[in-house]
Amino acid sequence: MIVRPATTADVPALADLAARTFPLACPPGMPQVDMDAFIAEHLSPERFDRYLADETAEVLVAEDEIGPVGYTLTFLREPYAEDLAALVTHRPTVELSKCYADPRAHGTGVAARLMEEVLQRARAAGATSVWLGVNGRNLRAQRFYAKHGFTVIGGRRFVVGRHTEDDLVLERVLTD
Numbered sequence: 001m002i003v004r005p006a007t008t009a010d011v012p013a014l015a016d017l018a019a020r021t022f023p024l025a026c027p028p029g030m031p032q033v034d035m036d037a038f039i040a041e042h043l044s045p046e047r048f049d050r051y052l053a054d055e056t057a058e059v060l061v062a063e064d065e066i067g068p069v070g071y072t073l074t075f076l077r078e079p080y081a082e083d084l085a086a087l088v089t090h091r092p093t094v095e096l097s098k099c100y101a102d103p104r105a106h107g108t109g110v111a112a113r114l115m116e117e118v119l120q121r122a123r124a125a126g127a128t129s130v131w132l133g134v135n136g137r138n139l140r141a142q143r144f145y146a147k148h149g150f151t152v153i154g155g156r157r158f159v160v161g162r163h164t165e166d167d168l169v170l171e172r173v174l175t176d
């Protein structure tokens with residue numbers, strides 16, 4: 001298994017992986033139509049092309065012998081909303097916008113390798129923290145982030161289709 005920056009050649013497989021794994025982060029009962037709307041808006045091949053062309057964004061892909069098995073999307077920029085900018089106190093900061101692994105890779109260390117790479121690259125880029133939002137009912141991801149040194153700094157509303165979800169906002173300070 002390797003972790004590497006994604007290229008345009010990865011886009012079809014990445015969009016497919018993203019569409020398959022996004023529902024895993026949603027709470028039970030979230031209507032399919034709302035998840036589909038989010039996927040169409042944020043995780044389409046065209047969107048991944050835009051992420052790859054965005055100088056503030058970085059897409060990492062974890063790949064095993066079968067193909068892409070996990071990915072992350074980060075942004076090195078100011079938090080995208082004023083209330084988040086007030087919560088996240090360290091600068092420069094990196095937003096970990098997406099962190100997803102195929103179910104076949106859960107519990108295998110693939111996501112941990114992705115996270116190590118995200119933290120190392122954030123440090124190398126001069127960031128002093130990494131922040132993210134996670135659904136308040138996504139206990140597995142919350143546990144994963146806690147294991148990697150993230151702590152809760154507040155909350156945000158997160159729109160999925162016609163739904164607004166309550167997310168926790170977490171930050172990991174990069175001290176070393």
Ligand SMILES: CC(C)(COP(=O)(O)OP(=O)(O)OC[C@H]1O[C@@H](n2cnc3c(N)ncnc32)[C@H](O)[C@@H]1OP(=O)(O)O)[C@@H](O)C(=O)NCCC(=O)NCCS
Binds near residue numbers: 112
């Ligand atoms: C979040 C994700 C990347 C983490 O990867 P992973 O391989 O599952 O992570 P790990 O196995 O290292 O850690 C998960 C931890 O949650 C625990 N866990 C699993 N299910 C859980 C549950 N329902 N409630 C609480 N903890 C749970 C695991 O036991 C493990 O903790 P442990 O190592 O102390 O035993 C992966 O689960 C994933 O892709 N999930 C679906 C998408 C998602 O939610 N992405 C995050 C969006 S913010």
